[in-house]
Amino acid sequence: MSFVSRRSLFASAAVVLGAIVLAPRPAAAQDGKNWIASLHGTHRMLFDAPATANGVPLVHLMNYYDTYNTAFNVPDREIDGILTFYGFTTFHGLTDAMWSKYNIGAFLKENDAKGVPFTANPWRTSPSALGMVLPQASIEAMQKRGATFLICNNALQILSGMLANAQGLDPKVVYADMKAHILPGVTLVPGMVIAIDQAQRAGISYHRQ
Numbered sequence: 172m173s174f175v176s177r178r179s180l181f182a183s184a185a186v187v188l189g190a191i192v193l194a195p196r197p198a199a200a201q202d203g204k205n206w207i208a209s210l211h212g213t214h215r216m217l218f219d220a221p222a223t224a225n226g227v228p229l230v231h232l233m234n235y236y237d238t239y240n241t242a243f244n245v246p247d248r249e250i251d252g253i254l255t256f257y258g259f260t261t262f263h264g265l266t267d268a269m270w271s272k273y274n275i276g277a278f279l280k281e282n283d284a285k286g287v288p289f290t291a292n293p294w295r296t297s298p299s300a301l302g303m304v305l306p307q308a309s310i311e312a313m314q315k316r317g318a319t320f321l322i323c324n325n326a327l328q329i330l331s332g333m334l335a336n337a338q339g340l341d342p343k344v345v346y347a348d349m350k351a352h353i354l355p356g357v358t359l360v361p362g363m364v365i366a367i368d369q370a371q372r373a374g375i376s377y378h379r380q
Contacts, residue, residue, distance in 0.1 A: 203360035206321060207373050212251035214239055217370045220380040221258030221363075223281070226293075226300030226308070228254060228380040233308040235378075236316055247316045253370065254313075257323035257363040261330045263310075264322035266352045267291035273345065278334050295354065314356050322353055323363035 216235055220228035232252045239245040256264035262275045267290075270276060276289030283289055284299070293299065296309045306312060310320060331349050332342040353359055360366040371377065 203321065203324075203358045203366075206319070206358050206360060206366065207369055207375075209358075210251045210253075210319065211317065212249045214245060214249060215251040215253070215374075216376040216378055217253040217367065218255065218378045218380055219367060220255050220260050222380065223260055223263070224380055226298045226305070228260070229294060229298050229308040229310075229313070230300045230305065231378065231380065232313055232318060233305070236313070236318070250317065251319065251375075252313070252317075253319040253321060253375070255321050255323070255363055255366070256357070257326035261323065261326040262349075263292060263294045264320060264327075264354055264357045265292060265349055266354055267295065269349055269352045272348075273334055273338070275334070278337065292354070310354060310357075320354070320357045321360050321363065321366055322357050323366070324350075324359055325362045325364075327359075 218228055218232050218235075232254050235252045236247060236250055239250050240247070256262075259279065262270070262279065265275070270292050271290045274288065274290070276282065276293075281289050281293065283293075292310075294310050296311055297304055297306050298309050299305070300308065314320070327349060328346055331346040334340075335342040335345040350359070367377075
């Protein structure tokens with residue numbers, strides 16, 4: 172299976188998006204409209220990560236918490252770090268089962284240290300970044316510290332459709348399957364463009380990855 176390049180991503184997305192626009196939008200796409208209400212901290216920053224950047228977005232999120240802890244004596248309970256999953260990070264909000272079932276690592280050309288495509292979500296428990304394995308920066312580790320993770324419904328529809336077309340599968344079936352297997356604690360938002368706007372309106376700091 173060939174890697175989905177940026178050029179093919181946007182070209183294919185236009186085709187898939189056309190089909191999505193013409194089809195009725197599922198009611199469940201409205202999940203996560205009020206995600207800001209669940210925030211608890213006084214120090215809040217959204218890490219906008221449409222690209223994996225070799226795991227660096229997770230490092231930035233971890234550093235946000237660590238630096239407030241060590242340099243400013245601010246506890247985790249007063250910090251809200253928010254990381255986005257859309258674009259090339261969309262599938263990082265899904266379970267290991269989805270990565271294995273749909274060969275997501277091969278589709279995205281994301282490989283382990285031996286050059287073998289990942290068959291499990293590399294960000295869930297043991298992400299690699301800056302030449303190191305950093306379990307302390309993983310999704311699960313950061314969730315335990317209170318971090319929020321958002322996955323874009325629009326991106327999930329588009330990317331699942333692209334993957335389905337590449338594998339000769341039914342896009343609607345693949346989308347429904349993936350939507351049912353979002354990582355525990357990850358919030359599905361209708362569209363990341365709206366979630367980012369909501370964050371700005373709420374006075375949440377912004378960090379482009």
